[in-house]
Amino acid sequence: xxxxxxLLADDDALLASLLNFRLEKAGYxxxxxxxxxxxxxxxxxxxxxxxxxxxxxxxxxxIELINHVRKELLSQTPIIIISSAGNEENVLSAFxxxxxxxxxxxxxxxxxxxxxxxxxxxATI
Amino acid sequence: MSKxxxxxxxxxxxxxxxxxxxxxxxxxxxxxxxxxxxxxxxFKTQLNNRIYGADRIIEDDSSTIKTVSLPTVAQDNKLIAxxxxxxxxxxxxxxxxxNLLREENLTAGQFKKVDxxxxxxxxxxEIINExxxxxxxxxxxxxxxxxxxxxxxxxxxxxxxxxxxxxDKSVTLTIDIAPNVPKILIGDPSKLSQIFLNLLGNAIKFVxxxxxxxxxxxxxxxxxxxxxxxxxxxxGIGISSEQLGYVFESYKQAELDTFKKYGGSGLGxxxxxxxxxxxxxxxxxxxxxxxxxxxxxxxxxxxGNIQNIPKNKPKPISTEKGRALLGGTKxxxxxxxxxxxxxxxxxxxxxxxxxxxTANPKEGLALLKTHKIDIVLMDLKMPEMSGFEISKSIxxxxxxxxxxxxxxxxxxDFTAQDQEQCYASGINDFxxxxxxxxxxMIKLLKRKKERNLTQASLRLLQQETISTNEQQWETVDLxxxxxxCYGEIxxxxxxxxxxxxNIYEFIGAIKIAISNKNFEEIYQASHKIKAGLALMNTKGxxxxxxxxxxxxxxxxxxTIEQQFSQFLAQYPLKEVLIDKELEKLKKR
Numbered sequence: 001x002x003x004x005x006x007l008l009a010d011d012d013a014l015l016a017s018l019l020n021f022r023l024e025k026a027g028y029x030x031x032x033x034x035x036x037x038x039x040x041x042x043x044x045x046x047x048x049x050x051x052x053x054x055x056x057x058x059x060x061x062x063i064e065l066i067n068h069v070r071k072e073l074l075s076q077t078p079i080i081i082i083s084s085a086g087n088e089e090n091v092l093s094a095f096x097x098x099x100x101x102x103x104x105x106x107x108x109x110x111x112x113x114x115x116x117x118x119x120x121x122x123a124t125i
Numbered sequence: 126m127s128k129x130x131x132x133x134x135x136x137x138x139x140x141x142x143x144x145x146x147x148x149x150x151x152x153x154x155x156x157x158x159x160x161x162x163x164x165x166x167x168f169k170t171q172l173n174n175r176i177y178g179a180d181r182i183i184e185d186d187s188s189t190i191k192t193v194s195l196p197t198v199a200q201d202n203k204l205i206a207x208x209x210x211x212x213x214x215x216x217x218x219x220x221x222x223x224n225l226l227r228e229e230n231l232t233a234g235q236f237k238k239v240d241x242x243x244x245x246x247x248x249x250x251e252i253i254n255e256x257x258x259x260x261x262x263x264x265x266x267x268x269x270x271x272x273x274x275x276x277x278x279x280x281x282x283x284x285x286x287x288x289x290x291x292x293d294k295s296v297t298l299t300i301d302i303a304p305n306v307p308k309i310l311i312g313d314p315s316k317l318s319q320i321f322l323n324l325l326g327n328a329i330k331f332v333x334x335x336x337x338x339x340x341x342x343x344x345x346x347x348x349x350x351x352x353x354x355x356x357x358x359x360x361g362i363g364i365s366s367e368q369l370g371y372v373f374e375s376y377k378q379a380e381l382d383t384f385k386k387y388g389g390s391g392l393g394x395x396x397x398x399x400x401x402x403x404x405x406x407x408x409x410x411x412x413x414x415x416x417x418x419x420x421x422x423x424x425x426x427x428x429g430n431i432q433n434i435p436k437n438k439p440k441p442i443s444t445e446k447g448r449a450l451l452g453g454t455k456x457x458x459x460x461x462x463x464x465x466x467x468x469x470x471x472x473x474x475x476x477x478x479x480x481x482x483t484a485n486p487k488e489g490l491a492l493l494k495t496h497k498i499d500i501v502l503m504d505l506k507m508p509e510m511s512g513f514e515i516s517k518s519i520x521x522x523x524x525x526x527x528x529x530x531x532x533x534x535x536x537x538d539f540t541a542q543d544q545e546q547c548y549a550s551g552i553n554d555f556x557x558x559x560x561x562x563x564x565x566m567i568k569l570l571k572r573k574k575e576r577n578l579t580q581a582s583l584r585l586l587q588q589e590t591i592s593t594n595e596q597q598w599e600t601v602d603l604x605x606x607x608x609x610c611y612g613e614i615x616x617x618x619x620x621x622x623x624x625x626x627n628i629y630e631f632i633g634a635i636k637i638a639i640s641n642k643n644f645e646e647i648y649q650a651s652h653k654i655k656a657g658l659a660l661m662n663t664k665g666x667x668x669x670x671x672x673x674x675x676x677x678x679x680x681x682x683x684t685i686e687q688q689f690s691q692f693l694a695q696y697p698l699k700e701v702l703i704d705k706e707l708e709k710l711k712k713r
Contacts, residue, residue, distance in 0.1 A: 011653070012627070012653055012656055012657065013623050013626070013627065014620060014623040014624050014627050014656070014657045014660065015656050015657065015660065017619060017620060017623055018606075018609060018610070018616075018620055018660070021610065021613075021616055022609065025611060056649065056652060056653070084652065084655065084656070105655065105656045105659065106655075106656055106659035106660055107656070108609075109609050110609075
């Protein structure tokens with residue numbers, strides 16, 4: 001099977017760097033973007049196998065990202081939202097708009113790997 | 126000088142008054158709130174009379190008597206010290222009560238107003254402290270420490286603070302310490318930091334773009350004395366040659382418009398000059414308009430020894446621990462100021478102490494005889510009998526159980542003479558107002574420990590000391606994070622680098638957001654930085670950030686500023702600990 005591609009959207013360079021490292025070690029190809037503008041630009045030319053995005057991002061929030069993918073690009077690519085305590089309402093609207101899963105900060109890389117694998121398995125079945 | 130400062134003071138007072146007027150005390154319906162307002166108004170009227178009254182007398186003199194002499198420095202200083210004392214005492218009460226008010230169930234609106242009172246009070250306190258310090262320095266009262274300190278560490282701390290001031294400017298800060306400058310010196314580190322912060326702070330104010338450098342060199346070395354030359358050079362707007370002659374003069378300083386534009390109390394450089402000269406040094410300035418300014422000062426230092434530097438700082442003690450240690454302690458307080466009476470009882474009651482407060486010496490002595498008092502707190506400026514006299518009469522009591530009671534004095538100002546008189550009157554210890562709750566508790570604990578300690582509290586105190594020692598060796602645990610990196614130390618190193626970068630960016634963003642009152646930005650930035658702090662296992666810092674986040678949500682600038690300043694104070698230590706931990710993991 002081809003290497004699966006993950007689009008990782010997070011403006012926190014520290015967390016993204018750790019996740020990037022772990023995801024690549026697990027055999028994924030990771031494309032990391034820092035903000036909403038870059039997400040849009042990326043999605044205009046390619047579609048990853050799964051999207052992992054922070055809910056709070058400059059220019060274009062995680063919520064807007066889900067809307068863009070589901071309503072405008074009409075894609076069912078799995079989306080995992082990274083959120084933190086205090087953002088529960090946003091997580092609910094993320095699910096309503098079509099997010100597949102969420103993981104809360106501080107993100108455990110191992111947990112994220114399990115969640116990614118689960119979403120990808122669902123998607124292939 | 127007193128006139129200029131007086132104006133400044135009065136405008137601060139008006140600010141404070143404005144916030145008090147905006148405070149709806151009826152809503153609060155609290156006795157203390159009323160006391161606060163009354164006391165404030167009374168003190169303002171008194172102060173107004175005092176200052177303008179004094180000035181008017183001088184003016185009247187000048188119109189009737191031709192040969193009027195200007196007040197001498199000594200008179201000026203005495204007046205300043207007196208007025209400062211008059212202001213500090215009630216201000217201490219105002220700040221203390223505002224602190225207690227914050228812990229009530231306040232509405233968001235009330236909270237904001239308490240914040241306004243607090244921040245106006247703190248501003249006022251800062252100015253008063255500056256005035257007082259200046260007058261003490263010129264009168265030669267201020268004491269200088271002579272302790273061993275690490276010059277490199279001091280400069281690093283100062284530079285860290287300065288870095289946070291320049292993040293929104295394109296200014297580079299450089300340090301150059303000559304290799305023959307001793308690392309450990311003997312002198313007054315806090316005074317030296319004060320000089321640096323003043324001069325560097327000025328440089329930063331006047332440079333938008335360019336360089337600021339701090340260099341240290343040895344110009345002479347004789348009999349173990351190193352004459353150190355410190356230069357602070359900037360590429361700022363410069364000072365014109367006419368103004369250059371006045372920069373160190375407190376009230377002629379530069380021009381008023383510079384004053385208005387760049388703020389400041391105008392005393393900074395004169396304080397710097399006093400501090401340098403009092404340590405046997407000299408200071409000079411050269412400048413060219415449009416090119417920049419260089420301040421150079423020379424101070425003689427002796428070489429110190431690293432072994433003499435104490436390694437740990439006192440650790441804050443929680444209310445719970447305070448209760449466990451002090452609960453049930455019977456404390457007799459001699460205090461005449463009504464506001465401070467309330468304040469001290471509230472503070473002591475928090476720790477479940479049994480408190481008796483009196484302004485009457487006879488009543489106090491009677492209480493001492495009948496109530497098995499553990500500790501006496503003594504205000505030195507009491508109306509009928511001074512604190513010294515009351516203490517003397519306690520010490521002369523026949524019953525040894527009573528006459529040996531520990532006495533802690535507190536006062537809004539304290540001279541070396543007072544200190545001597547304290548010991549002569551049998552006073553064991555003293556506290557300078559405004560004191561922090563921690564200072565009060567430490568003083569009380571120290572005395573209580575000497576007096577009589579139950580087994581249980583002895584154990585707790587031991588734990589306290591042990592954990593303080595542990596804190597000295599406190600580490601940050603990065604094992605978990607290293608595991609997440611599959612043990613790859615380079616990855617961990619990269620993460621730490623990113624972490625530091627994030628923190629610097631965060632500090633910069635918050636500085637700007639605070640000055641713009643951009644609560645949304647403060648919220649966003651605080652929210653973002655939490656993940657990194659969690660990864661690095663720095664819970665204390667994270668809690669401060671959570672506080673800032675809350676403050677941003679409720680739009681409470683004072684809360685944010687308070688939490689942020691604590692963050693700035695604590696972060697450098699954490700960074701050192703993280704670096705240490707990394708080194709340790711690397712060696713393994």
